[in-house]
Amino acid sequence: MNNSILIYIAFVLSILACTQSANCQSKQLNNLDQNITISAENVTIAELLTEIGKKAEIKFSYNPKNIHANRRVNIDATVEPVREVLSKIFEGKFDFKMRGNYVIIVPYEKAEIIGNNHANTKVSGFVIDEETEDGIDDVSIFTSSGTSTLSDEIGAFSIKLNKEDKSVFQLRKKGFKSIYFENTSGSKSKINIKMSPIKRLAIYVERPTVKAASIVSTNSNVHLKTIFPINKSLKAHQENISDSLTRPVSISLYPGLSTYHNLSGNIEFNFALNFVGYNRGINGLELGALSNINKENVRGATLAGLSSYVGGNVKGFQSSGIFNVVGGNVNGVQMAGISNATIGNVEGAQFAGISNHTQKNFNGLQMSGIYNQADTIVGSQFGGIMNLSESTNGLQAAGILNVTSKLEGLQLAGIVNMSSEVDGAQIAGILNIGGNVKGSQIGLFNVADSISGLPIGLFSFVKKDGYMKVGLYTDELFPVNLMFRTGVKKFHNIIFAGADTDIINNENSFYTFGYGVGSTFDLTKLFAIDFDVTGQYITKQVFTNTESILLKPYLGLELNISKSISFAGGATFNAYYFDQALLADEDFNGLRSSYLFDDITDNGNNVWRGWIGFRGGIRYSL
Numbered sequence: 293m294n295n296s297i298l299i300y301i302a303f304v305l306s307i308l309a310c311t312q313s314a315n316c317q318s319k320q321l322n323n324l325d326q327n328i329t330i331s332a333e334n335v336t337i338a339e340l341l342t343e344i345g346k347k348a349e350i351k352f353s354y355n356p357k358n359i360h361a362n363r364r365v366n367i368d369a370t371v372e373p374v375r376e377v378l379s380k381i382f383e384g385k386f387d388f389k390m391r392g393n394y395v396i397i398v399p400y401e402k403a404e405i406i407g408n409n410h411a412n413t414k415v416s417g418f419v420i421d422e423e424t425e426d427g428i429d430d431v432s433i434f435t436s437s438g439t440s441t442l443s444d445e446i447g448a449f450s451i452k453l454n455k456e457d458k459s460v461f462q463l464r465k466k467g468f469k470s471i472y473f474e475n476t477s478g479s480k481s482k483i484n485i486k487m488s489p490i491k492r493l494a495i496y497v498e499r500p501t502v503k504a505a506s507i508v509s510t511n512s513n514v515h516l517k518t519i520f521p522i523n524k525s526l527k528a529h530q531e532n533i534s535d536s537l538t539r540p541v542s543i544s545l546y547p548g549l550s551t552y553h554n555l556s557g558n559i560e561f562n563f564a565l566n567f568v569g570y571n572r573g574i575n576g577l578e579l580g581a582l583s584n585i586n587k588e589n590v591r592g593a594t595l596a597g598l599s600s601y602v603g604g605n606v607k608g609f610q611s612s613g614i615f616n617v618v619g620g621n622v623n624g625v626q627m628a629g630i631s632n633a634t635i636g637n638v639e640g641a642q643f644a645g646i647s648n649h650t651q652k653n654f655n656g657l658q659m660s661g662i663y664n665q666a667d668t669i670v671g672s673q674f675g676g677i678m679n680l681s682e683s684t685n686g687l688q689a690a691g692i693l694n695v696t697s698k699l700e701g702l703q704l705a706g707i708v709n710m711s712s713e714v715d716g717a718q719i720a721g722i723l724n725i726g727g728n729v730k731g732s733q734i735g736l737f738n739v740a741d742s743i744s745g746l747p748i749g750l751f752s753f754v755k756k757d758g759y760m761k762v763g764l765y766t767d768e769l770f771p772v773n774l775m776f777r778t779g780v781k782k783f784h785n786i787i788f789a790g791a792d793t794d795i796i797n798n799e800n801s802f803y804t805f806g807y808g809v810g811s812t813f814d815l816t817k818l819f820a821i822d823f824d825v826t827g828q829y830i831t832k833q834v835f836t837n838t839e840s841i842l843l844k845p846y847l848g849l850e851l852n853i854s855k856s857i858s859f860a861g862g863a864t865f866n867a868y869y870f871d872q873a874l875l876a877d878e879d880f881n882g883l884r885s886s887y888l889f890d891d892i893t894d895n896g897n898n899v900w901r902g903w904i905g906f907r908g909g910i911r912y913s914l
Contacts, residue, residue: 325374328347328497329495331368331492332367333493334467335365335366335493344374349393354397358397360426362426367380378395382397415452415453415461416450416482417450418447418484419443420485421486422489423489428443428447430532431447431487432463433449433463434558439451440552441525462535464535468490469488470535519599520585526548529555529557529558530558537555537558537572538560539562542563542571543566550569556570557587560573561574563576566578566579566583566584571584575592576592577592580595580600583596584612585600588602588603590602590604590605590610592609593610594610596613598613600615606618609627610624611626611627615631615632616633626641626648632648633649638658641656641659643660645660649663654667656671658679661675665679665680667681668685669686672689677690677692677693679695681697684699684700685700687701687702691705693708699713702717712727719734723737724739727741736751738751739752740754740755742755742758747783750807752783753778754778759779759781760777760778760913761912763909766908767908769804770792773790773804783811785808786808790805791803800832802831802832804842807826810825819852821849823845824846825845825846830868840880841869843868844867848863858910858913859910861907861909863904863905864904868884868900868903869899872897888903
């Protein structure tokens with residue numbers, strides 16, 4: 293009884309079983325849609341299906357020859373439906389028919405076997421799995437002279453051996469033991485080479501309570517991505533060959549069209565001259581008219597007209613006309629016309645016309661016309677528009693915006709600085725925003741959760757242990773004044789306004805508004821001493837566009853009668869500067885009856901008057 297008859301019998305039995313169970317369809321869906329986590333390396337398809345069937349409570353029906361059951365596969369999937377895992381195993385070439393608790397595996401269409409028909413080969417044969425006796429596809433076969441090939445889908449290969457190869461070639465395949473092979477069978481011989489597998493298998497099943505969700509890939513491997521396609525042979529050799537191959541010189545037109553053809557991605561060169569180059573790495577100098585691509589490390593210099601990609605580390609110098617990309621660390625200098633991007637750490641300098649991006653830590657100098665970013669900065673960031681970092685120990689300077697979570701040093705921005713932790717100073721043309729600030733803020737507006745230094749600006753707000761009070765007071769000119777103080781005790785901003793009591797009914801009544809800065813020093817728990825300097829504009833209710841400015845230093849005492857309420861009072865020295873034309877106005881001229889001095893300025897247009905005054909009132913802490 294052949295396999296096709298067995299499949300047919302299983303198919304009929306499953307239909308009969310399904311018609312007698314109302315829950316059959318539901319179970320099919322549950323079994324095939326349940327999530328499974330699987331990690332398998334170099335395991336045959338037959339072994340894999342057996343283990344999945346046990347764990348997921350599924351029975352598989354298939355023709356072993358159709359599905360190449362002895363073919364070895366690698367698969368990693370995290371919390372994915374069984375149907376999707378099967379699709380990955382069979383690369384979308386098979387369909388899965390559900391009948392009862394059976395899953396019948398049938399091909400969408402007959403797979404074609406395409407071999408490599410290399411001409412002028414000296415040695416040909418098959419690469420075979422030592423356990424299953426099946427051919428192994430995509431085995432890297434290469435010589436010391438740089439000749440290379442891949443086995444086809446059935447394991448067939450052919451390779452030309454040069455005189456310097458001495459009939460020796462090597463075989464590499466991920467998941468199999470490496471082979472160093474010497475051909476002793478003569479020219480044009482047919483040979484079979486067996487490779488031993490290295491196996492690993494682990495499966496975890498998560499049974500669903502609801503319908504399986506859509507698939508989300510969990511593959512976190514970082515691969516070197518370029519704008520230039522890399523052919524299959526180059527990729528296969530890189531996956532199979534882990535040996536460190538070195539050669540002195542390479543010339544390349546395009547990946548695969550080079551001195552060492554598809555083997556170049558496995559070789560480190562001392563010198564490379566490229567139009568578009570693709571190498572394992574550089575230990576020396578690389579020049580590229582268009583682009584340089586290195587899968588691993590560069591030690592020395594790589595220079596390209598358009599772009600430079602390095603999958604590993606750079607120790608030396610990397611430069612390109614548009615952008616540089618590094619998958620590892622940089623110890624040296626990166627220069628690009630537009631952008632530098634490094635996944636690891638940078639120790640040295642990055643210069644770019646538009647942006648520098650370092651995913652981890654940066655030690656040195658980052659400079660760009662628009663944007664700099666790094667996780668931790670030890671050194672300096674200079675950006676024409678913006679700097680971003682998780683932590684900065686040094687200097688952040690930007691034309692518009694600096695943002696960091698932790699700053700030890702100086703933030704300098706034309707518009708805005710932002711930092712959660714500051715140990716140093718924030719200086720901005722408009723706004724500083726800080727969390728815990730151990731230092732000072734200098735800007736038009738300053739905001740902080742707490743600060744140990746001084747917030748110096750037009751308006752400052754400190755949330756914790758700050759100084760914020762609103763007060764109602766009187767003085768010798770205006771019986772009613774409202775004053776708001778904000779900042780810290782040692783240095784706070786003062787905003788105030790005042791008016792005559794009859795300002796609503798009398799258009800000749802005066803009002804005033806002004807701004808100042810002040811300091812308060814505690815003498816005891818009850819008493820504190822105040823000093824401030826304010827400037828205010830005085831005008832009538834009917835506005836007159838003339839100079840009328842009163843400068844007023846103040847010295848006084850504050851008495852705290854509770855945690856929130858205090859009384860304050862003291863003396864003021866007043867210097868009133870106004871337009872001489874106001875002398876003709878009886879109201880302005882009669883603001884005060886006596887003065888310490890009353891003089892006309894040298895230019896004959898303005899008048900200075902001075903006197904000693906007072907201020908007293910009540911304050912409430914917010």
